[in-house]
Amino acid sequence: MFTPTATAGSPVVSADILARTASIYEKVRTVIPPIEWPAFAEDIDAILALKRERDAVILAHNYQTPEIFHGVADIVGDSLALAREAARTDASVIVLCGVHFMAETAKLLNPGKTVLIPDLEAGCSLAESITGADVRLLRQRYPGVPVVSYVNTSAEVKAQTDICCTSGNARAVIESLGVPRVIMLPDEYLARNIAAQTSVEVIAWHGRCEVHERFTADDIGRLRAGHPGVVVLAHPECSPEVVAVADFVGSTQGMNDYVVHKRPARVVLITECSMSDNVAAQHPDLEFVRPCNLCPHMKRITLPGIRHALETMTHAIEIDPAIAAPARRAVERMLEVKPR
Numbered sequence: 001m002f003t004p005t006a007t008a009g010s011p012v013v014s015a016d017i018l019a020r021t022a023s024i025y026e027k028v029r030t031v032i033p034p035i036e037w038p039a040f041a042e043d044i045d046a047i048l049a050l051k052r053e054r055d056a057v058i059l060a061h062n063y064q065t066p067e068i069f070h071g072v073a074d075i076v077g078d079s080l081a082l083a084r085e086a087a088r089t090d091a092s093v094i095v096l097c098g099v100h101f102m103a104e105t106a107k108l109l110n111p112g113k114t115v116l117i118p119d120l121e122a123g124c125s126l127a128e129s130i131t132g133a134d135v136r137l138l139r140q141r142y143p144g145v146p147v148v149s150y151v152n153t154s155a156e157v158k159a160q161t162d163i164c165c166t167s168g169n170a171r172a173v174i175e176s177l178g179v180p181r182v183i184m185l186p187d188e189y190l191a192r193n194i195a196a197q198t199s200v201e202v203i204a205w206h207g208r209c210e211v212h213e214r215f216t217a218d219d220i221g222r223l224r225a226g227h228p229g230v231v232v233l234a235h236p237e238c239s240p241e242v243v244a245v246a247d248f249v250g251s252t253q254g255m256n257d258y259v260v261h262k263r264p265a266r267v268v269l270i271t272e273c274s275m276s277d278n279v280a281a282q283h284p285d286l287e288f289v290r291p292c293n294l295c296p297h298m299k300r301i302t303l304p305g306i307r308h309a310l311e312t313m314t315h316a317i318e319i320d321p322a323i324a325a326p327a328r329r330a331v332e333r334m335l336e337v338k339p340r
Contacts, residue, residue: 013038017045027070030284031277040067043303047072050310057091058306059106061098062252063272063298066281068097072306076278078253079105079151080166084335086110095309096317097301101127104155107317108328115317118305122297126152129207130186135160138183142203147183148174149330150190152209155319157186158327164334167236168251170194172340174202189213193236193243211272211293212237219291220245223268227289231264235271242270259283272298 021041025032032040044067051058051072059082060073069076075085079102086094086106094115096103101124103117135147135157148170149161158164165173165184171194174182182200184191186207195202215238223230233255234246243249248258255269259279266287269276273292280288309315319327 013041017041020045021071024071028066028281031066031281040071040303043307044071047303047307047310050307054093054310054313055091056093056095056310057089058095058097059086059102061102061298062256062275062278063295064097064278064301065274065299066277067303068301068306069274069278070281072303073097078166078168078251080168080251081253082106083109083151083166083331087335089113093310093313095306097306098122099124099127099297101152101154103317104319104327105151105331107319108155108158108324108331111324111328114313116309116313117315117317118302118309119300120315122300124152124297125210126150126186126207127154127157130157130205132156132160134205135185138185138203138205142181142183145181145183145203146177146179147185148177149185150187151331151334153186155323155327158330159323160326161185161330162333163337164330166251166334168253169334169337169339170236171197173334173337174198174200176337187237189239190236192240193238193249196240209237211295212270213239214293215239215242215270215291217241217245220270223289223291227266227268230266230268230289231262233258233267233269233271238270246270255279259286274298 018041021044025037057074058072059075060069062078083105087109094106096106096117099122103115107115147161149158149164151164151166163173183203185205188204188206188208191202191204212235220232232246233248234242236249252275256279268289272295276288276290
């Protein structure tokens with residue numbers, strides 16, 4: 001096993017810390033150069049000790065950077081996987097390495113536990129595109145039509161909806177309701193892409209993901225021209241035009257599963273760029289083409305921030321009980337839907 005060493009220009013880190021983190025570095029050596037590892041090793045070593053001390057578990061979304069995703073996380077995955085695992089954990093403390101709505105979801109499912117988010121400013125353009133008041137107005141406009149809210153929403157919005165969904169189970173959730181028409185919010189593109197797959201009429205909101213909406217069909221054309229034979233995997237938050245020219249469309253977990261089972265020699269993931277780094281670290285024999293649209297909110301989560309959160313037990317998520325009860329039920333109803 002290769003053990004990174006401090007070199008000129010890298011932070012001064014003890015040989016003991018480098019040795020203790022060597023097995024972790026082995027997981028990311030193809031995506032993090034050896035000269036960079038000392039900048040991460042001390043925080044990783046401290047976080048691992050703090051997790052034991054605090055009886056804490058770290059949940060990390062697929063868009064977290066490799067030093068977090070592979071370095072300190074106990075559970076990784078997409079929004080659905082993190083929601084399911086948050087409901088199952090026995091740990092006293094949950095540190096959510098993702099964005100604010102994810103931490104709220106973890107708290108909804110674990111009301112008696114401490115849920116921390118390292119940075120309160122880690123938001124989401126989708127969650128910020130709609131409020132509970134907007135949902136109430138939609139209900140007035142479409143009386144009797146069920147409201148399906150993407151998990152990328154605040155607890156306040158979830159509390160006003162009938163059931164939640166993720167990009168991985170949206171169609172199954174919608175069809176589980178047994179109705180001819182639903183309101184789906186807040187992601188316009190996800191709603192339109194799901195509508196194309198089902199006979200249920202889908203009424204969409206106008207929110208968009210600031211990462212995925214930047215990809216275009218022309219981008220995909222240029223990628224194919226510059227990288228012959230590349231297999232294009234796209235997230236359903238991309239526009240229908242992008243989805244139409246992709247080889248596969250699925251959630252981040254779906255993309256990962258595609259790579260694991262299909263093993264395309266050359267592949268591009270049309271989503272937030274840390275996802276490619278994390279999957280590539282596990283498949284060094286495959287070629288990953290990397291167009292990079294960063295999520296500025298996900299990147300607010302850092303190793304120093306996680307360490308500080310565990311040292312000071314901040315920032316703890318609290319949800320008004322009047323909001324928490326109906327919001328929890330919307331999430332629990334989602335978890336009860338059997339996968340297709």
